[in-house]
Amino acid sequence: MKIRTVGRHAREGMRNLFRNGWMTFASISAVAVTLFILGGSILLSLNVQNISLNIESQLQINAYVSNVVPVKALPALEKRLAHLSGVRSVRFVSKVQALKQMKQILKSNADIMTGLGNPLPNAFILNAVNPQQTAAVAKEVQSTPGIESVQYGQSFLPKLLTIMNVARDAAVILIGGLLILGMFLISNTIRVTIFTRRREIEIMKLVGATNGFIRGPFFVEGTLMGLVGAAIPSVVLYELYRWIAQTVKLFPPFTLVPYPLVITHVVWVLVACGLFMGVWGSLFSMRRFLRV
Amino acid sequence: MIEMQDVWKEYGNGVAALSGISVRIAQGEFCYVVGPSGAGKSTFIKLMYREEKPTKGQIFVGGFNIERLRERQIPMMRRHIGVVFQDYKLLQPLTVYENVSFALEVIEASRKTIQKRVAEVLELVGLTEKANMLPRELSGGEQQRVGIARALVNKPSVIIADEPTGNLDPDNSWTIMKLFQRVNDRGTTIVMATHNRELVNSVRKRVIAIEQGRIVRDQERGEYGYED
Numbered sequence A: 001m002k003i004r005t006v007g008r009h010a011r012e013g014m015r016n017l018f019r020n021g022w023m024t025f026a027s028i029s030a031v032a033v034t035l036f037i038l039g040g041s042i043l044l045s046l047n048v049q050n051i052s053l054n055i056e057s058q059l060q061i062n063a064y065v066s067n068v069v070p071v072k073a074l075p076a077l078e079k080r081l082a083h084l085s086g087v088r089s090v091r092f093v094s095k096v097q098a099l100k101q102m103k104q105i106l107k108s109n110a111d112i113m114t115g116l117g118n119p120l121p122n123a124f125i126l127n128a129v130n131p132q133q134t135a136a137v138a139k140e141v142q143s144t145p146g147i148e149s150v151q152y153g154q155s156f157l158p159k160l161l162t163i164m165n166v167a168r169d170a171a172v173i174l175i176g177g178l179l180i181l182g183m184f185l186i187s188n189t190i191r192v193t194i195f196t197r198r199r200e201i202e203i204m205k206l207v208g209a210t211n212g213f214i215r216g217p218f219f220v221e222g223t224l225m226g227l228v229g230a231a232i233p234s235v236v237l238y239e240l241y242r243w244i245a246q247t248v249k250l251f252p253p254f255t256l257v258p259y260p261l262v263i264t265h266v267v268w269v270l271v272a273c274g275l276f277m278g279v280w281g282s283l284f285s286m287r288r289f290l291r292v
Numbered sequence B: 001m002i003e004m005q006d007v008w009k010e011y012g013n014g015v016a017a018l019s020g021i022s023v024r025i026a027q028g029e030f031c032y033v034v035g036p037s038g039a040g041k042s043t044f045i046k047l048m049y050r051e052e053k054p055t056k057g058q059i060f061v062g063g064f065n066i067e068r069l070r071e072r073q074i075p076m077m078r079r080h081i082g083v084v085f086q087d088y089k090l091l092q093p094l095t096v097y098e099n100v101s102f103a104l105e106v107i108e109a110s111r112k113t114i115q116k117r118v119a120e121v122l123e124l125v126g127l128t129e130k131a132n133m134l135p136r137e138l139s140g141g142e143q144q145r146v147g148i149a150r151a152l153v154n155k156p157s158v159i160i161a162d163e164p165t166g167n168l169d170p171d172n173s174w175t176i177m178k179l180f181q182r183v184n185d186r187g188t189t190i191v192m193a194t195h196n197r198e199l200v201n202s203v204r205k206r207v208i209a210i211e212q213g214r215i216v217r218d219q220e221r222g223e224y225g226y227e228d
């Protein structure tokens, strides 16, 4: 394609955008709103995930070893636990270390322990690969011979994860619907352009313009709508996220995913989605309304 | 140049517009297509530039087998054909010059070619002076000359015209006819569907008469033959 042709398509495409001002505005708004929600959801879920990771790092499984297990059998038991499916890490805490920790916690009251010997068992501290499987992993650990009892944050974790899953599913459905609506609005706007320019199109076909040439401006029109629709929420989310990161004071485990990196990624996702909506919208309308 | 072999055309609604047309038109011929209203003349014309597809039969135009044409070849085929309409089909917001140059711009001709060719054809149709006027500022005859200029600008080997004088008074019709004559003298084939009895009878050319979708007469230096 000649450079002059590209220039012509760009010019004509822009002109089309301004000619149906209101429809263009509606389409771009729909894309912008959709992508704002999409971007917002991504940021939100990344942060919830981050927070739950923070929490989860404290959500370990404590497996207490039965007193009958001899010390020399402990490495074998550790190996066995490490090989259970879904286990990310295993750390051994001997009864001696446990007592030390206990005394540290009790501090000045540590002397209440004297005379008791060491009542604490040897223990393994485990983490699941997938936090959602903590309960399942704990069950497996429990049924391992040599483990007397198991403890983990049973009550809190499943609830959090269920809420997150429901929220995610709802967001996916909402965003999916909005994406389709946006693409439909873009293709409808282009359909109107095709209609208002039908005489030109008729002459173009008559004198032998190629299909690609005839479609060029409409393609530009759709793509621009998608890109502008992506640019608006990108800028808004970028500034908003920066403002939150700089202004709102947060404490662990409630911390934000670091600001420049994540927002850049989200912006790229939005631009890609906007581009996709625009390209798809124009292809769809041309397929239906620009047959030779 | 143009050849039809046993061509049938039935529209989607079941109307049989053409029933077994076979005809051959040589390069450089000037040919009228006549017949009563609804006979199939426009259909005959539309098949030639593939506005419509035949239901059956083969059509060749300038070396292209219209039937076998792939979608992407259609534009290339149309660059060899100039089409002229009764209602001119000019773009109202564009000037005379722009209406003509449009035809070359959309096939990505070079700027130089466009300037040269548009000037040439406007000179040929006698509208150089009115190049910057809009279609609505022109008379019907002048508008049709713009339409012809646009059809000619890409140097087609054939001009196909569907009642080009249908909206014009006798004087303007004569101007258009003389223009076609000059174009034909330079070797361009002309096929012209018309109801203009005077024209056909005074400028004698080959006459193809169609009635109810069939060729009923094909005559060198023929006459119009109908009373309308």
Ligand SMILES: Nc1ncnc2c1ncn2[C@@H]1O[C@H](COP(=O)(O)OP(=O)(O)OP(=O)(O)O)[C@@H](O)[C@H]1O
Residues within 6 Å of the ligand: B011, B012, B013, B015, B016, B017, B035, B036, B037, B038, B039, B040, B041, B042, B043, B044
């Ligand atoms: N697009 C179409 N769909 C269905 N039927 C059509 C279509 N175009 C034409 N016809 C029918 O085909 C027949 C031939 O029409 P055509 O336009 O070729 O006639 P014509 O000879 O050009 O007539 P006129 O002299 O009035 O222009 C007519 O019966 C007409 O009703």
Ligand SMILES: [Mg+2]
Residues within 6 Å of the ligand: B041, B042, B043, B162
């Ligand atoms: Mg007709």
